Amino acid sequence: MAESASPDQESTMPHLANTLYAAAALPLRCLPAAQRLTAITAVLVQCLALGACGGGSTATDSAVVTLSLQPTSAAARSGTAVTFSVAASGTGLLFRWQLSIDGGLAWNDIAGAIAAEYTVANPSVAMNGYLYRAVVSDALGHATTSSPATLTVTASHAVGEVFHDCTPACPDLVVVAAGSFQMGARTATDVAVAQASPTHTVTLANPFALGRTEVSRAEFARFVTATGHVTDAEKGTGCWASSATAPALRLDATWRNPGFTQGDTEPVVCVSWNDAQAYVAWLNTVAGGVTYRLPTEAEWEYAARAGTTASRYAWGDDLSYVQICTYANGGDQTARAGVPRLATASVAACADGFATTAPADGLPANAFGLRHMVGNAWEWVQDGWHASYAGAPADGSAWAP
Template sequence: MLVRQRTRLLNGGPGSACEPMVRDDVNSPQKDPQRRTPLAQLIAGAPGGLDARRVVKWARDLAVDIDQRLDRRGCHGMIDADHVVIDADDRAHLEAGHADRNLLLDDVAQVPGDDVRALAATLYEALAGRRPDDDPAPIAGVEVRINMGLLAALGSQRSACPQRVSDLAAIMEGTDDIEPVALSEPAEPVSGRSRRLSLSIAAGVLAVTAVGVATWAWLERTPTVPPQPQVAAVLEQTPLAQALPAAPRRRVVEELADVDRDIEVAAAAKARRQWDTTVARQPDLLSAQLRAEAARIAESAAWGDLLVEDGRYTEAQSIYEQAVAAMTRLLDQHADSFRAADAALDRWQQMLALGPEQWSNVRAVQLDCADAEALVEDARLKRLAGRFEDAADSLDDAIELRQSAIARHEGRVAELLDQLTRYRDEGRFNEAIAVLDELALYRVPAEIRAARIETYLAWGRARNRRSSRGEARRAVDALLGLDPVHAEGLALRRTIATYWQARAGDLLVNSLSQTLVLVEPEEFRMGSPRTELFHQRSEQQHTVRLSRPFWIGRIEVTRGQFAQFVAATAHLTDAEAAGWSLGLGTAGQWQRSEISWRNPGFDQADNHPVVCVSWNDATAFCAWLSGVEGRTYRLPTEAQWEYACRAGTEGAYGWGNDPYRDNARGNAADETWMERFPDMVGFTWTDGYVFTSPVASFPTNDWGMFDVHGNVQEWCVDVYAPYDAATAIDPVGPSVAIGDRSPRVLRGGSFASLPAACRAAHRDASPPNSSFVTVGFRVVLED
């Protein structure tokens, strides 16, 4: 802002250029004093200053009034707030008692500008509510142009102030129009007074020009104020300034030096406002790195505030502008990373639409999907932390992993299709159906349905030709479940039905009324695949070929049949000889109990399977029966037992691979068992028996055998040993000496068995003299 020193205004006082005479001017208009209000009174009633628009209007009224007096009489009365009155029309006048007196004036040019300064002081007081001091400051809330005009008129340099009150009024109104001086024409000789007047006018022109430059600096709204050449240095070189004498020119330069300072202050303030605007654009979400950089830039900008306090405005402007440029670059970098993160997120959303609804169970695919999801979550957290560039990198990595997962998934589907073809060609239809079950998750349902029908048809044909017609019947039933009017399926079912009608004669009843079924020799896969639920390492899958047919009991040896053996031979079982057998405690745990086949600890009828018999006891029974009938009875080999149990199927159970799919397929640890022993979790069906049930109480397998998945476990003739991976023909197990105590194989589930132990491939073993409340046996008759 402009800073000016001014001298005390003594306009109209004693010793001034204008001294009042004694008489009044009769031609002065007389107004009613009651309708005039002294300006001083209005100022006293408005401590904060009067309205600027009214004051500017009064300035024009007083300028006209004063100029008229000067033109008519050459002087005027005293100009201050006490001698200015406002009439009823809100017009300003000099008080009649002073304005209409005759005044003496020697030479108005001797004291140029006193009337202007007096009027400026009065107007300043009206606007500010106080008299100007020796170093007046700009008035807050008043337009810059008005401030500039008043401060120029109140300045200490007479050559810089407006020369007439009308010039001051024009500056305040904004209607001043200074005509340029034509320096190309020779100046006419002037008198001393005229020369002084010309110099004053020239100084006024330069002052107004300086005021215009300063005002431009205040009002300019470009992003930054471009550096301007020093006004004093430029104007000092103009022809007008060169035409001035040394002393006036020096005063002009001094006055314009203040303008230079005002321009520097305005430029620094402008740069500071630009910095504030730039900082306000800073978003809430910034990465730690950008936040630290922004803090560093703000620290550098703070030096500008210190430089302003020290009066070093140009240096402060440079600091602010550098800070604005640095912060703008930082915000642009942030915006670029934000856009990159959004673009990466869009790419990820598009990638999601490309993946399958269900991924394959290949571990690498699952890991890729899991890692991709983890990276997406990591990107979300980075976005919340303002780390948009890092978030974009994480999303790009997630996209690469998902692309990898899709490629691996498609590779798995192709591999499954190859497996399906191979399993069909090799006759491994259970495995082919398992492949179709997995493919159903990834392919169009209609395609899988057609492939299933084709597979079941091939399965039925193959098993019908190989006499495994129970399995063939299941395959055809599954086919017709998908397509009830399938012509080839219906024809194959009729063929299989004819076979089962003829098979009714393949049964044998022995002397104990035991019914045995004829089992034709076959090659099959013994053990379980690694993919089977509850698979154990001892169940290594391998090929077994049975070369001779055999008869096997449809039911387990009953308590009544075993009683006939004991009655005929007075046989003492191992449990009776030892005085104990392994029974079940109150919590379902094994414990020695004084039990035997006669009293197993729960009620049994003669049609229940015999229990608490050892391998030795079962072998003795077979030897007795062989002697009675003259034919060879024995315990089944482990291979014979599993082959007969499977009855041509390849699943974990006779009904498939799902232990919970059907209801009450055998007497095992189920809901009834868990009511008695709640700490054990078994099948979800209810068979109605806690302990043994009568034989033949549940459905048979496809070859007509009962209780192969429950009721009691059954002894086999074999000594327990690991499987040989090579193809075995009629395996029997290791040969041992009579009386050897090596563990013998136990097969099948019991009333206390969980789903894992009821599988066709499950193996168990115990010493030949041991007995359990859950173990019995069935016999084989060699053909």
């Protein structure tokens, strides 16, 4: 089920009564895919999937006008395509791109680079420190040369590697391999069959890095302290929580007081999609030139399945719900004993020891090194909500409402 206005649960897997409140923001950073970033005051644009826009321009002739772009440097992982783009006003404009490999002492035209955009398709570590600039001429021969943009290239992280981009604000990330999988409900006993059908092949062409855990209360509090952000729930909208039979809106619940006691290491809940986007935007300002976003639903399901092709859960079918308490914090005997509204709910016969949320780093990781991809808190995804998967993108990109 692709959701934006409601959190993405384990939509293609059977689930028990969830005792927890929505929803934990899960940041993700794409390793290889270039993203176009447009600055309001900028015309020269450098787009990097793992970096902020860089470059700038200084007009040398008023007949052609270009505007400055900040910052003037950016970072990318090796193999990540980098696109430079320039816009200018004038008549009969001609474009050419130049490269300097010696810090700007000498500049050479790049063969064939005569359009408003130039893409470095496969940058390597050996290209670290290269400078790029655009020269724009009009029909009268007036020319403007942009100030250079510095390309910084670092080695890509290996699949399965855990890393973080900054301390202490940035979350731990795990590199997930590229691959294809069957997305959607596989049997009539899976939940949300209508919304998660038809089953279809999705190919994620590039590896990506996903938050190793759900965002903790401490991590979210750091963001709130730094920005003064007020969540939607704190503005009076409340938040959605599981009940014995279905999610219900709680107007008195906020991330600070979700209705049950939480520690700082437990996942932040009662945050909206807008709150999650605000958190991600803040990460992009403190992470040192890398780009975060929410995962797409396809990326999320691929990561939750963790390479499994037939079983309902990443740890197996578990039809009798015996193993679920080892791998997931969901509706079980502990929850029934600790949450009165679950007294009549259908829950697993096992007990995981957590009546409500478990620490974000608790319980074993799946085969991709990710924790709580099933149970604990709901996670937001980038996609909008759709009644079925008919017409869903096959490349794993976000599906707008």
